[in-house]
Amino acid sequence: MHIPTIKDVAAKAGVSVKTVSRVINHEASVQASTRQRVEAAIEVLRYRPDLSARSLRGMRSYALGVVYDNPNPYYVIAVQNGLLSVCREFGYGLQIHPCDSNSPTLAEELVQLVRQNRLAGLVLAPPMSERDELVQTLTAAKVPLVRLISASSDPQDGHLCVYVDDRSAAREITTHLIQMGHQRIGFIWGGPEHRSSPERYKGYEEALRDYGVSMDPELVVQGDYSFDEGFRAARRLLALPNPPTAIFGSNDEIAAGVLAAARSIGVNVPFDLSIAGFEDSPFSKQSWPALTTARQDTQEIARTAGRMLIEEVDRDESAPPPRNCGFSPSLVARGSTTPVRPGREG
Known part of the structure; x- marks a missing residue:
């Protein structure tokens, strides 16, 4: 079985290999009509980039990490699925890293995780995302990150986040x-x-x-x-x-x-x-x-965080950083609540 290569995509789209690479890397310099032709060829051939080879050639990473310590498996799965969907959309890999949020060496562990695995950045889930000292340490180590946090408004503290009211x-x-x-x-x-x-x-x-x-x-x-x-x-x-x-x-x-x-x-x-x-x-x-x-659409919250992180690591230094984004959960009334029985109000 022949596995399609970037050369196959270039030949089908009638462009150079370098142009295909630019489309895969979401570079803005490619004309819209050319981009559409290349994307159509990728879809027809079912071409999937070799993320590890792409990272080595470009001396940069095309993989994100998600760090969590949460007893709720449904929350964790929703976060993972949301991030996986956006990583697939942009041609990134995803490394999932459960950890002990109470570890005294957590900051060093995460810096080492990023460097050893050549990750482009991290999405931090609660409670790590809400620890200012950890966030400051990672930022000082030049680790790009987006936090998932609980807040009634945009904290505007200089660190990227998706906040939930x-x-x-x-x-x-x-x-x-x-x-x-x-x-x-x-x-x-x-x-x-x-x-x-x-x-x-x-x-x-x-x-x-x-x-x-x-x-x-x-x-x-x-x-x-x-x-x-x-x-x-x-x-x-x-x-x-x-x-x-x-x-x-x-x-x-x-x-x-x-x-x-x-x-x-x-x-x-x-x-x-x-x-x-x-x-x-x-x-x-x-x-x-x-x-x-x-x-609370946890999957969409995670997707938003993933898109923000990719936008941050891909942007030129002259471009403004992504804007923080907020979500507001909404009431869903179901059968477990009903008006109080007369005589039991107080």
Whole structure:
């Protein structure tokens, strides 16, 4: 079986090998009509560049790295799939690097990762992306990077990022519960090392304040972004003398754990207890009843980060850097929430 080469593409498109190379490298100097002819030839021949050879010839890298430490497998898979799609679009490879975010040598590990594997740059997922000292160290080592972070607005701190407004989405979820008549609303935190956890808590807190609902500290439980933590925290909340009529878990895994805890003690969802999560992961759709949540397109968020990073490493020094981009998750109301039963509002 003949594997198509760059010479085959050049011959079919009627151009030089150098022109094909320019198209593959997304150089702006190629005329639109020529670019279209070359791209058509690439598609017909199903040509795929040899990324390692291309990197060696050009003395630069055509591979990105993604660094994560997250207990939520659905989040990690969505990030990977989003980055893979944009890497394939632009002819880049992707190296996936799970790590220990608490390692005291993490900065050195990541610098070595980039240099040994000749990576063009890194996409940092939370919580590493939200650690200023780590970001400063990588920047000082001239490692191009784009961060995925939780923020209610563009931080404008000089470092590229895709930011997600978790706070507003959490406020919207809590408002949804309050408008259904719920006054005792439990809140279960995610991992404290993730900035999304305090941001989602602030949204919950702001909604209570906006509607004049008193804050009861015993309804707030520290946790982590996992099913087990949701189960544990919910059992604690439901054992209170005056338990909540609704529980807001900081992600869908937590909310699924809450649902399991309610069933384990015979609490009917949603008639005795409304439950909401966050992120619109498969947990939210596969649960019964399906979970009210905030839809967060993690795959598109990752795609945006990948495009930003490629744009940054490909741009001329005279060109302005890419602009930070923000996403706002939106409320998805499903069967796990319903108006509070009469007599249980307070």
